[in-house]
Amino acid sequence: MHKKQDGIAHMMAILVVVVVSVVGLAGWQVLKKQKSISQTPLVPESQKLSLGEGYSKGLEESGESAESSDLNTIDLEAALNEQGDSSESVDDASLEVYIIDRRGWSYKNMNKFMVVTEAGKRYEPLDLVMETSNIDVSKCNVTDKYIPDDEPSVPVTATLKSSAKQRVESYDGLHAYKFSCTSKKGKALEAVLTFIIADMTAEKCRDVSYTESAVSVSSLSSLKNGIVGTWSGCVSTPWVPKYYITMEFRADGSYSAKSDEVMDGTEANALYYGLEADHEGKKYRLTSFQDSKGSGEIDLIFDFVFTKNTDQLSSIKLMGNKLSFTMYHGGYGPLTFQLER
Numbered sequence: 452m453h454k455k456q457d458g459i460a461h462m463m464a465i466l467v468v469v470v471v472s473v474v475g476l477a478g479w480q481v482l483k484k485q486k487s488i489s490q491t492p493l494v495p496e497s498q499k500l501s502l503g504e505g506y507s508k509g510l511e512e513s514g515e516s517a518e519s520s521d522l523n524t525i526d527l528e529a530a531l532n533e534q535g536d537s538s539e540s541v542d543d544a545s546l547e548v549y550i551i552d553r554r555g556w557s558y559k560n561m562n563k564f565m566v567v568t569e570a571g572k573r574y575e576p577l578d579l580v581m582e583t584s585n586i587d588v589s590k591c592n593v594t595d596k597y598i599p600d601d602e603p604s605v606p607v608t609a610t611l612k613s614s615a616k617q618r619v620e621s622y623d624g625l626h627a628y629k630f631s632c633t634s635k636k637g638k639a640l641e642a643v644l645t646f647i648i649a650d651m652t653a654e655k656c657r658d659v660s661y662t663e664s665a666v667s668v669s670s671l672s673s674l675k676n677g678i679v680g681t682w683s684g685c686v687s688t689p690w691v692p693k694y695y696i697t698m699e700f701r702a703d704g705s706y707s708a709k710s711d712e713v714m715d716g717t718e719a720n721a722l723y724y725g726l727e728a729d730h731e732g733k734k735y736r737l738t739s740f741q742d743s744k745g746s747g748e749i750d751l752i753f754d755f756v757f758t759k760n761t762d763q764l765s766s767i768k769l770m771g772n773k774l775s776f777t778m779y780h781g782g783y784g785p786l787t788f789q790l791e792r
Contacts, residue, residue, distance in 0.1 A: 544585040544634030548642045551578040558646070565647045565716065566621075574622040575648050581615050581630060586640065588615050591632040600624040600715060601654060623650040625716055649715035655695040656685035661789040664770045671740035677769045678737070684790035686710075686721070694719035698790060706735050706749070724780050725751035725760070732757050737767070744768055749778065 549559045552566055553576055568575045581588060591613040598606045600623045611619065611628075628644040661684070668674045681699045691714070698708040698721065707729050708721035721727055730752040737747040745767035751760045760780070767776040778786040 542585070542634055542636045542638045544636070544638055544640060545583065546586060546630065546632055546640040546642050547582040548628070548630050548644050549580050549582075550644065550646070551580060553577075562643075563645050565649050568623065568648060568650045573650050574620045577619055577621050579611075579617050579619050579628065579644075581613075583615070583632070585635050586632050587635065588613055588632070591630060593631075594629045595619070595621075596627040596629070597622065598625040600650070600713075604713075621648045623648050623715070647716035651692055651715065653685075653693040654714050655712050656693040659685055659693075659695075661685070661773075661775075661791075663768065663775060664773060666743040666768055667771045668740075668769050669743070671737060671745065674740055674745045674767065674769055675737050678767075678774065680792055682774055682790035682792045684788065686723070687787045687789075688723055689784070690723075691717075691719075696721040696788075696790075698788070700735060704734050704736065705731075706733055722749075722751060722778070723786055724762075725753050730757075732759055735764070737764075745776075751780075 547559075549557060549561070550566075551557050553569065558564060558566075566575050566577070579593075581591070593611040593613045594608055595611060596606055596608045598604050604624075611617070625647050626645070630642045630644075632640045634640060668677050678700045679702045681697065683697045684695070685693050686696055687693045694710055694712050694714060696708060696710040696719070698706065700706050709727055710719040710721040712719045732750060732752045735747060735749045737745050739746045744765075747764045747767065748761050749764055751762055752758065753760065762781075763779045765777050765779070768774070772792050774788070774790045774792075776788050778784060778788070780786070
């Protein structure tokens with residue numbers, strides 16, 4: 452019984468040896484077949500990275516040279532093209548521009564703002580500041596496109612020096628300072644700083660003089676008839692410089708008032724309040740006449756769904772080809788009109 456079991460065990464051992472030998476031979480043939488394929492290096496020798504002497508020694512023992520195996524080389528050029536060289540592609544250059552006014556106030560992170568000049572002056576001294584990183588400031592291009600507030604408003608462009616900080620005299624009107632720079636790695640950067648220098652003085656009405664004369668009407672009816680027509684002149688308010696308007700009073704009780712003047716970058720509104728556009732709701736009424744002066748009401752329209760506000764007219768004086776009156780908007784005013792035709 453024991454001899455029979457020993458014989459069976461001996462036969463099983465022989466079978467295992469045969470199976471292992473066959474599998475090993477097949478694997479060796481596959482490996483040998485793969486190694487017989489000729490490989491052409493993808494990159495020059497100077498760009499090959501060795502995977503180590505241990506790997507090369509193993510190839511030599513198997514009869515294969517390190518030169519012929521594609522596993523022994525890495526294509527550096529292809530790898531860099533796929534992944535990118537972060538040290539070369541990242542350009543952290545930056546450009547920030549702002550001004551500092553005469554009071555030392557810094558206008559950072561602002562654009563399209565207003566700076567009011569010192570009383571009586573037509574210009575404002577400002578410090579123009581450039582904060583940069585990885586930029587040669589001396590090679591930047593700096594220009595000032597200036598549109599004067601006075602007529603004629605013809606744009607003028609001047610080239611300034613380029614420096615981290617410089618003093619400029621910005622005159623009354625609109626300024627657009629443009630900064631064009633190139634980083635040390637060739638990246639183009641640009642910034643534009645736009646603001647208005649406001650001297651808060653009259654433009655068209657600056658040298659206009661107005662002298663009242665004797666009243667030429669003696670009744671409410673004669674005032675109603677005499678006021679009809681087109682008038683031009685200046686309006687004074689407590690809030691803005693005196694500005695120029697054209698106003699028409701019609702016989703049917705309607706009116707039109709327009710201003711085409713732009714002062715300190717702001718379009719003037721003929722009656723200061725309401726819409727300038729013509730509207731059927733724009734009406735005026737003369738209601739009384741006393742001491743050679745009339746009084747009445749005028750309707751202002753604030754939108755095209757007919758939001759109306761009725762303001763008061765007083766001290767209406769008709770003096771031949773001259774007309775003056777005062778308007779109050781609720782408790783706000785006075786707005787003084789001095790017109791001629």
